[in-house]
Amino acid sequence: MPSRVSPEREGLDAQRQEVAHALAGYLQKKKRKPASEIQIYADRIRSGEHDDFMRQISFALQDQSRLIMADLGGEPAEAQSPGITTLLLMHDANVQHKSAPSRQGQQRARQDPQTVLASLDQMVASQKEESFVTIPEPYLPCTASLESLEVIKLSHLTTETHHRGKSLFIERIGPLIETSILTLGAVKDVDGDAEAIEIYHADPHLADMLPPSTLFFLKEPFLTLGINGKSVIRVDHPTDVVDIDSLPKSLSSIASDQSATLTALEWKEIGNGYFTKQEYFKAGQAYQSALKAGAEDRLRLDVSRNLARVELALGKYEAARMSAIAAVSNDGSDPNLKALDVKAYFRAASASYQLRDWEQCEADLQKLLVLSPNDDDGVRLLGRVQARLSEQETESYDFLQLVKRLSRQQPRVDIADFTKRTLIGSSKGRGRGLYAAEDIKLGELILVEKAFVATFEWESTTSSTKVYDVRPKKFDGFPAALWQGIVQKMQHTAPQTVAEISRLTGRYSGLGSKTLRVDGSQVVDAFQIHDIIAANAFAIPSPAKTQKTEAFGVMKTILPAGADSAKAMNVPDNCALFQYASLVNHSCLPNATRMFIGDAMVLRATKGIAKGEEILHAYVLPSLGVTQRQMRTEAVWGFRCDCKLCEADTKESEEVRERRAAAEEEAGRLANDIVTHLADAAQRSNIIRQAERLYARLKGTFDPALYEGLPRGGTTPIQAALAQVYCLRGEQSRCKTMIVEAFDCLGWTLSLHKAGGEARDLLSSKASYQTRACEEMVGLLGTACRMLRENKKDRKLAEQVRELARTIYIALNSVDNGIGGIDAELDSSRKMASLPLR
Numbered sequence: 001m002p003s004r005v006s007p008e009r010e011g012l013d014a015q016r017q018e019v020a021h022a023l024a025g026y027l028q029k030k031k032r033k034p035a036s037e038i039q040i041y042a043d044r045i046r047s048g049e050h051d052d053f054m055r056q057i058s059f060a061l062q063d064q065s066r067l068i069m070a071d072l073g074g075e076p077a078e079a080q081s082p083g084i085t086t087l088l089l090m091h092d093a094n095v096q097h098k099s100a101p102s103r104q105g106q107q108r109a110r111q112d113p114q115t116v117l118a119s120l121d122q123m124v125a126s127q128k129e130e131s132f133v134t135i136p137e138p139y140l141p142c143t144a145s146l147e148s149l150e151v152i153k154l155s156h157l158t159t160e161t162h163h164r165g166k167s168l169f170i171e172r173i174g175p176l177i178e179t180s181i182l183t184l185g186a187v188k189d190v191d192g193d194a195e196a197i198e199i200y201h202a203d204p205h206l207a208d209m210l211p212p213s214t215l216f217f218l219k220e221p222f223l224t225l226g227i228n229g230k231s232v233i234r235v236d237h238p239t240d241v242v243d244i245d246s247l248p249k250s251l252s253s254i255a256s257d258q259s260a261t262l263t264a265l266e267w268k269e270i271g272n273g274y275f276t277k278q279e280y281f282k283a284g285q286a287y288q289s290a291l292k293a294g295a296e297d298r299l300r301l302d303v304s305r306n307l308a309r310v311e312l313a314l315g316k317y318e319a320a321r322m323s324a325i326a327a328v329s330n331d332g333s334d335p336n337l338k339a340l341d342v343k344a345y346f347r348a349a350s351a352s353y354q355l356r357d358w359e360q361c362e363a364d365l366q367k368l369l370v371l372s373p374n375d376d377d378g379v380r381l382l383g384r385v386q387a388r389l390s391e392q393e394t395e396s397y398d399f400l401q402l403v404k405r406l407s408r409q410q411p412r413v414d415i416a417d418f419t420k421r422t423l424i425g426s427s428k429g430r431g432r433g434l435y436a437a438e439d440i441k442l443g444e445l446i447l448v449e450k451a452f453v454a455t456f457e458w459e460s461t462t463s464s465t466k467v468y469d470v471r472p473k474k475f476d477g478f479p480a481a482l483w484q485g486i487v488q489k490m491q492h493t494a495p496q497t498v499a500e501i502s503r504l505t506g507r508y509s510g511l512g513s514k515t516l517r518v519d520g521s522q523v524v525d526a527f528q529i530h531d532i533i534a535a536n537a538f539a540i541p542s543p544a545k546t547q548k549t550e551a552f553g554v555m556k557t558i559l560p561a562g563a564d565s566a567k568a569m570n571v572p573d574n575c576a577l578f579q580y581a582s583l584v585n586h587s588c589l590p591n592a593t594r595m596f597i598g599d600a601m602v603l604r605a606t607k608g609i610a611k612g613e614e615i616l617h618a619y620v621l622p623s624l625g626v627t628q629r630q631m632r633t634e635a636v637w638g639f640r641c642d643c644k645l646c647e648a649d650t651k652e653s654e655e656v657r658e659r660r661a662a663a664e665e666e667a668g669r670l671a672n673d674i675v676t677h678l679a680d681a682a683q684r685s686n687i688i689r690q691a692e693r694l695y696a697r698l699k700g701t702f703d704p705a706l707y708e709g710l711p712r713g714g715t716t717p718i719q720a721a722l723a724q725v726y727c728l729r730g731e732q733s734r735c736k737t738m739i740v741e742a743f744d745c746l747g748w749t750l751s752l753h754k755a756g757g758e759a760r761d762l763l764s765s766k767a768s769y770q771t772r773a774c775e776e777m778v779g780l781l782g783t784a785c786r787m788l789r790e791n792k793k794d795r796k797l798a799e800q801v802r803e804l805a806r807t808i809y810i811a812l813n814s815v816d817n818g819i820g821g822i823d824a825e826l827d828s829s830r831k832m833a834s835l836p837l838r
């Protein structure tokens with residue numbers, strides 16, 4: 001009997017044809033794909049292979065890829081809308097992920113090198129096209145030593161399997177191709193069996209580390225499917241790759257089998273040759289070989305000293321310090337050796353400086369100066385390290401100089417951290433947090449910290465990479481350059497720093513804060529770093545923008561990655577990870593605000609903080625609506641804020657919120673118009689009355705009992721405009737009342753009665769939500785100052801108000817290069833005062 005096709009089925013088929021046709025048209029037009037590739041996609045759709053996906057593609061064709069994301073079962077990406085090709089690839093990645101368990105344990109087919117190299121070209125083409133990275137289910141890096149692993153061949157590999165307890169001994173064939181954050185290549189084993197390999201976060205010198213025809217080890221290999229659906233060995237943790245030169249001594253016979261046996265002296269000469277050509281990695285390898293070949297006495301000292309120099313150039317500071325110290329002869333009787341010891345100590349001190357171990361650096365230099373008291377380099381470095389020690393102790397930073405020196409070529413600052421005013425403690429329901437170790441006044445420094453790693457968009461093409469994470473099924477941008485930078489740096493960092501970074505919160509805890517050195521390398525869990533970045537990285541504004549800061553165009557304090565309201569899921573241009581400042585928890589009623597100078601974060605108090613109080617800053621803009629705030633903190637950091645403001649905001653009805661939003665919008669517009677219309681006598685009274693009515697309406701939307709002592713956002717612009725108007729009209733009492741009310745709405749009590757004590761005593765905090773409000777506060781104080789200056793008896797108070805504005809300005813900017821703007825503001829108010837108002 002012929003099968004009957006249901007009407008629904010017929011409809012679906014027709015729809016499929018239509019979508020396939022539209023997709024083909026779309027791809028041809030937008031992506032300029034070769035016709036053959038379009039045909040493949042269209043055929044796949046026609047054959048029903050993408051049946052579920054049909055609907056999603058039709059959404060995409062209507063440019064609604066956000067909905068598709070939600071449909072795929074992941075969180076809707078708010079800003080990153082993947083294109084159709086990406087969606088198809090993502091779909092494939094998802095299907096691959098789901099079907100992985102059914103493939104697990106399947107025997108891998110033997111492949112010859114030519115076939116693998118040909119498919120590598122295909123993989124490279126699709127990677128270049130999409131620059132799209134899939135993050136698989138996390139797995140741990142190998143923590144076993146090479147000696148304890150059983151060597152297997154490629155033919156022993158089975159799919160979707162982490163071969164724990166095993167290692168491969170393989171060699172690279174063909175080129176290594178870097179695309180985005182992964183390096184693609186091909187390898188073969190002693191049987192001539194070949195396989196593709198994907199190495200993530202690879203050492204920048206990977207090609208030198210794994211030269212063709214040189215065998216290397218891959219610990220606990222993982223065989224999976226690549227982006228093209230073909231098998232590939234995936235290496236997520238770079239420490240799973242062990243090159244011949246890093247082999248432990250017990251296995252170094254393998255190395256000598258590979259290279260003709262040279263003497264230590266010959267290796268040293270080879271190293272020096274590479275050094276002259278600035279091929280530092282290869283020079284380092286040669287010096288290592290010299291040491292392994294048994295360099296002794298003077299030769300050992302020379303090789304170690306040269307190796308230290310090379311390691312400094314490669315950023316391997318831990319190793320550099322050890323090599324430098326190993327190069328010290330301590331033989332004061334020989335003037336030649338003494339001079340060489342000076343060099344060795346200088347290299348040790350330079351490494352200590354880079355490791356930010358200021359005390360060690362100073363100690364290394366003291367030893368140097370005993371041998372050569374007037375050594376220029378030594379004396380200069382001692383000056384620098386003493387400046388760092390002073391910053392660390394007494395916060396003696398010259399912020400203005402630091403800002404002036406920033407440029408695109410030099411976006412990083414040379415400063416020490418200042419953390420002694422804070423202590424780490426546990427914060428109920430929030431994990432760890434930072435606490436004030438002493439009383440801290442409004443505007444004062446809480447901490448200064450240089451980023452562990454910071455990346456700037458102009459330095460790398462991978463500052464934001466498209467990533468599909470199979471765990472939350474989330475497609476998003478991710479700061480891949482930062483990820484790679486941290487994974488790399490962790491391998492050459494002091495264990496204590498590694499442990500601190502590893503302790504930072506992240507959804508996947510991986511190796512935890514255990515520090516493990518295996519086979520001479522610091523083991524790093526790349527997935528753990530990924531999740532640490534997701535929960536802790538900060539966006540930083542471009543130093544170029546920072547330099548332009550003037551007057552009230554204050555430096556923007558940018559929120560942590562993914563936290564900005566407008567760009568929601570977009571990855572910021574510049575981002576950084578801070579080891580210590582990451583511990584500051586969130587509140588919509590913060591007591592601290594952050595700003596950045598290059599790669600350093602400066603955190604200041606936005607209200608008086610008593611000893612023992614927790615330091616809190618805002619991860620999301622407190623002025624956003626509560627629903628948006630909570631959605632963001634939940635999506636990015638996995639918590640719901642339970643501060644008093646969130647509590648009050650959530651108790652309000654939707655109707656009240658909508659009413660207020662409408663009044664706020666109108667008030668904002670009117671606040672802008674008001675000054676423009678002041679000169680117009682016909683409009684003036686009318687517009688002022690309108691503003692007063694609107695202000696009363698806006699104020700009326702807040703339930704006084706619910707918001708007792710809490711800030712009421714959105715009122716400031718109209719209050720500031722009215723205060724200016726009253727000031728210009730000479731209505732001092734109304735002006736004063738409006739300014740005091742404006743501060744009250746921002747969560748502050750401002751006293752404008754009489755001068756006395758310190759300027760900051762004029763202000764006391766209830767439960768302010770500042771951060772962005774600082775700008776508005778400075779403006780309001782400008783008006784207050786102008787009003788007070790009119791009366792002779794209030795001149796002293798006026799100066800205190802100006803000083804208070806300055807304190808708040810610095811709390812936000814850290815430098816007072818824009819403080820002249822406050823006076824300029826007063827001048828412009830004076831000009832306005834000449835307008836005929838009455």
Ligand SMILES: C[S@@+](CC[C@H](N)C(=O)[O-])C[C@H]1O[C@@H](n2cnc3c(N)ncnc32)[C@H](O)[C@@H]1O
Binds near residue numbers: 429432
């Ligand atoms: C940047 S870390 C802050 C340090 C963190 N408390 C720790 O122990 O490492 C961000 C994480 O802290 C926690 N957190 C921060 N503020 C919070 C708050 N107001 N309520 C609950 N948890 C919070 C969340 O777990 C969030 O993912």
